[in-house]
Amino acid sequence: xxxxxxxxxxxxxxxxxxxxxxxxxxxxxxxxxxxxxxxxxxxxxxxxxxxxxxxxxxxxxxxxxxxxxxxxxxxxxxxxxxxxxxxxxxxxxxxxxxxxxxxxxxxxxxxxxxxxxxxxxxxxxxxxxxxxxxxxxxxxxxxxxxxxxxxxxxxxxxxxxxxxxxxxxxxxxxxxxxxxxxxxxxxxxxxxxxxxxxxxxxxxxxxxxxxxxxxxxxxxxxxxxxxxxxxxxxxxxxxxxxxxxxxxxxxxxxxxxxxxxxxxxxxxxxxxxxxxxxxxxxxxxxxxxxxxxxxxxxxxxxxxxxxxxxxxxxxxxxxxxxxxxxxxxxxxxxxxxxxxxxxxxxxxxxxxxxxxxxxxxxxxxxxxxxxxxxxxxxxxxxxxxxxxxxxxxxxxxxxxxxxxxxxxxxxxxxxxxxxxxxxxxxxxxxxxxxxxxxxxxxxxxxxxxxxxxxxxxxxxxxxxxxxxxxxxxxxxxxxx
Amino acid sequence: xxxxxxxxxxxxxxxxxxxxxxxxxxxxxxxxxxxxxxxxxxxxxxxxxxxxxxxxxxxxxxxxxxxxxxxxxxxxxxxxxxxxxxxxxxxxxxxxxxxxxxxxxxxxxxxxxxxxxxxxxxxxxxxxxxxxxxxxxxxxxxxxxxxxxxxxxxxxxxxxxxxxxxxxxxxxxxxxxxxxxxxxxxxxxxxxxxxxxxxxxxxxxxxxxxxxxxxxxxxx
Numbered sequence: 001x002x003x004x005x006x007x008x009x010x011x012x013x014x015x016x017x018x019x020x021x022x023x024x025x026x027x028x029x030x031x032x033x034x035x036x037x038x039x040x041x042x043x044x045x046x047x048x049x050x051x052x053x054x055x056x057x058x059x060x061x062x063x064x065x066x067x068x069x070x071x072x073x074x075x076x077x078x079x080x081x082x083x084x085x086x087x088x089x090x091x092x093x094x095x096x097x098x099x100x101x102x103x104x105x106x107x108x109x110x111x112x113x114x115x116x117x118x119x120x121x122x123x124x125x126x127x128x129x130x131x132x133x134x135x136x137x138x139x140x141x142x143x144x145x146x147x148x149x150x151x152x153x154x155x156x157x158x159x160x161x162x163x164x165x166x167x168x169x170x171x172x173x174x175x176x177x178x179x180x181x182x183x184x185x186x187x188x189x190x191x192x193x194x195x196x197x198x199x200x201x202x203x204x205x206x207x208x209x210x211x212x213x214x215x216x217x218x219x220x221x222x223x224x225x226x227x228x229x230x231x232x233x234x235x236x237x238x239x240x241x242x243x244x245x246x247x248x249x250x251x252x253x254x255x256x257x258x259x260x261x262x263x264x265x266x267x268x269x270x271x272x273x274x275x276x277x278x279x280x281x282x283x284x285x286x287x288x289x290x291x292x293x294x295x296x297x298x299x300x301x302x303x304x305x306x307x308x309x310x311x312x313x314x315x316x317x318x319x320x321x322x323x324x325x326x327x328x329x330x331x332x333x334x335x336x337x338x339x340x341x342x343x344x345x346x347x348x349x350x351x352x353x354x355x356x357x358x359x360x361x362x363x364x365x366x367x368x369x370x371x372x373x374x375x376x377x378x379x380x381x382x383x384x385x386x387x388x389x390x391x392x393x394x395x396x397x398x399x400x401x402x403x404x405x406x407x408x409x410x411x412x413x414x415x416x417x418x419x420x421x422x423x424x425x426x427x428x429x430x431x432x433x434x435x436x437x438x439x440x441x442x443x444x445x446x447x448x449x450x451x452x453x454x455x456x457x458x459x460x461x462x463x464x465x466x467x468x469x470x471x472x473x474x475x476x477x478x479x480x
Numbered sequence: 481x482x483x484x485x486x487x488x489x490x491x492x493x494x495x496x497x498x499x500x501x502x503x504x505x506x507x508x509x510x511x512x513x514x515x516x517x518x519x520x521x522x523x524x525x526x527x528x529x530x531x532x533x534x535x536x537x538x539x540x541x542x543x544x545x546x547x548x549x550x551x552x553x554x555x556x557x558x559x560x561x562x563x564x565x566x567x568x569x570x571x572x573x574x575x576x577x578x579x580x581x582x583x584x585x586x587x588x589x590x591x592x593x594x595x596x597x598x599x600x601x602x603x604x605x606x607x608x609x610x611x612x613x614x615x616x617x618x619x620x621x622x623x624x625x626x627x628x629x630x631x632x633x634x635x636x637x638x639x640x641x642x643x644x645x646x647x648x649x650x651x652x653x654x655x656x657x658x659x660x661x662x663x664x665x666x667x668x669x670x671x672x673x674x675x676x677x678x679x680x681x682x683x684x685x686x687x688x689x690x691x692x693x694x695x696x697x698x699x700x
Contacts, residue, residue, distance in 0.1 A: 125656040129663060136667065158671070159624060159633060166617055166640050169660070173647045176654050177599070177606065185653030205598040 003054035003061050009044040010069060011117040013037055018109035027091060027101040031084035034105045038077040041112065045073035055193050060122035063475045068119050068256050071334055075248045075341050076112050078449035082345045083108070083241035085446040089352045090239070100144060104239070111137040111245065115253050125190045127257060128172050134253065135161050135221060138246060142238035153233035160220055160230040168217025168257075174210035175264070178202040192260060196267050204270030211274060214261045215281070221254030223308045224315060225285040235304035236357065240348030243300055247307040248341035252333060255311070259318060259479060266480045275319045279409070282316030285309065286416040293423035298357050299350070302427060303343055306383055309420050310336040316413065317398045318479065320405050326476035328397035335390040335457055336383070342453035343379035346372055349445040359427060364436030375450050377432050382457050384424040385417060390460035485533045486605055492526035493612035493646060497588060500619040500639055504584050505577045509562050509631060513555045516635045520550035523642045530649045539649055542661045546645065549665050550638060554672060561676050562631060580626050587618040609650030616643030630675055638668060 017037030024030040048069060054061040087104070090096045096104070114134030121127050139161065143154030172190075179189040182201045188194050199207075220227040235243045262278070265271045289309035296302035314336065317329030349372050350365060351357045365373030382389040395417060402410040499519045506512040524547035531539035591614035599607045620640025624633050641664050648657045 123656075125660070129656070129660070132663070136670075155630070159637075162637050162640070163621060163624070166621070166644060169644050170614070170617060170647060173644070173651050173654065174610075177610070177651050180652065180654075187655050189653075190655055203599070205600075209594060209598050 003051040006044055006048050007059045007061055007120045010041060010120055011113050013041045014109040014113035014116060018106050018113060021109055022102060022106040025102060027087060027098055030105045031087055034108055035080045035084060037109060038080040042073040042077045045069045057187060057191055058123055059120055060193060064478055065119050067330060067475060068252060071337055072115055072249050075337055078452060079241050079244045079341060082446055082449045086241055086348050089444060104144060107137050107141055115249060118253050119256060122192050123190050124172050124175060124192055128168055131253060131257060132165055134250060138250060141242045142234045144239060150237040153237035157230040157234045164217045164220030167213045171210045171213030171217055174206055178206040178210060196264050199264050199267035202268055204268055207265060207268055207271045211261055211265050215258060215277060218254045218257045219281060222251050223311050224281045225288040228308050231308060232301045232304040236298050236301040240344055244341040244344035248337040251311050252337060275321050278315050278319030282312045282319055283412050285312030287412060290416045290420035293420055297359055299347055299359050300357055307340055313398060320401060321480060323476045325401035326479045327472050328394055328401055330472050330475060332394035332398060335394050335460060338453045339379055339382045339391055339457050342450045343383060345450040346376040346379055353441055359431060362431050364434045365432045368436035371447060372445060373432050378454050380424055380428045384421045388461045390457040393461050488529055490608055492522060492529055493609055496522050496526060497612050497615045500616050501584050503639055504580050504623055512635055513558050517551050517555040519639055519642060520546055523645060524551060526646060527649045534652055538658055541658050545661050545665055557672055558631060584619055584622055587622060588615045591615045591618055606650050610647055613643045613647035613650060616646060634671055
């Protein structure tokens, strides 16, 4: 099968599935179709390993976006499997009606469509449209429970998201303006692979301003402080499968857009170095989120702040640049996606079993719900960066590369990491151990997605397959 | 008159910035909606002029959308909504009108300085257009943060988006402009319908977002 067909399939399958799911009234069938469509997308993603790169005016396949595509379709599939169990409970408890669920499954695939399209497109205008589509789909998902809190979260997400929309589009227009004298009018001025080839001839001043708008615009979606305010609310109030997809995937997609434009800037000698800007925003997010972790009373909100913290680390790593730091950033991103979605899978079942998301009302999980409780312990320990799990290794690499490039920068970095580490373990202690409180029903949970992710994180911490290392090294060199 | 094309474009884009500033100090919702309608009509004229000058007939579609949808349908719908919701009373900006206007002027100055400095190579046509567009964008943003009322914030968002359309049409030969304006229109329609539906179905007491803030569960 050729690369072009695979690239089309990766966003065509979710698009077809979204239309089909809108017409399926029975939620049991719909959740299976949802899983099947996500599985097919994953298969198409994995088959991309078999083809070499591909470039035309609309589609692009290189080593960088394969990382994102495979990660995206894998977590998309496991989250759909988790969603099937989660949704059944929400139906039985009457929080969602069949009409809501029809909408839910269709929008789930619209979200996957938007994200995958953003990853495979070679046109920066189309990429913007696709990311916006995915964002708007999540806005609707966040508001699905229609409580005051959910609507407030959705509204806040919409308001801050639209600021991001505006800035990112303005930045995209400026990139076109910079390219137009060189590439000529029309479509070529928006094709990324052409832009990056001829970026050296662009007007540096215009490129600089464009990048600042793009960084702020897409940075809003990455959840960088001080533009992060939508993120905790959106994670806390939406359905938990969506929290997992938001944290594990949507933040990465926005990051992918930032990386593409960073490469564009790197190709122009006269343009400003994007590194310091990204390092600054990254460190700010890390330290801010690390302190905010201490004050959380809602379990999903706490892990949302942990996502801000990790996106801060990742953006910081890419900001440092160079093969080692880029490698660390890629690994950190992969580990974070896997570990954080596993945590949300656990938290989803826990809050259903306990009937609350308040940290104070959840105690002694390892006693009352041993499997879920230990899953949460393992996930939290992983995300806090304890050895021998994968996140420890990637964070260790980030710190090492920081030492190599700018030793004094590692002081705030390590400080932020330790503060977050303390906060997470402190809260985990209360959640997982001690006397169980509250009745709580036995959990009807699907453990496979959660432990599947955690096993991958554990394996990656102990042994990385050489093929993966070589592949990540190539991408790291590409990112410059 | 060699520069008529430039002068008219300049006049229309400049008026758009002026109307953006006018939006900032409207403290009654019906007046705010009327001024927004004027904003959309000016945008339509500006886009139509660009279509004529650049000889790009496809931009007339964008102009028609701006005029019909944002100039007539949306203001009409908003007028009916505020009457139904009974909120055609005064609206209270977060900061006073004086500081907001000063901030607005500062933003206009900022965008002029930034854009005119950064684009010495571009044609004066595109330069001026971009500088005005950035002003409209930033003023829309200012309006979104200075208003607590949901209808006010949506109007702020729509004026921000008008700035983006102005920038996109000013960039000569940019692809996807029509598609983007259609996508934005659909988005706005969803939001306007959303405001209306949630008020009715979920019995919000008010669309004032301060009331929504009270509903937050965290750190109280």
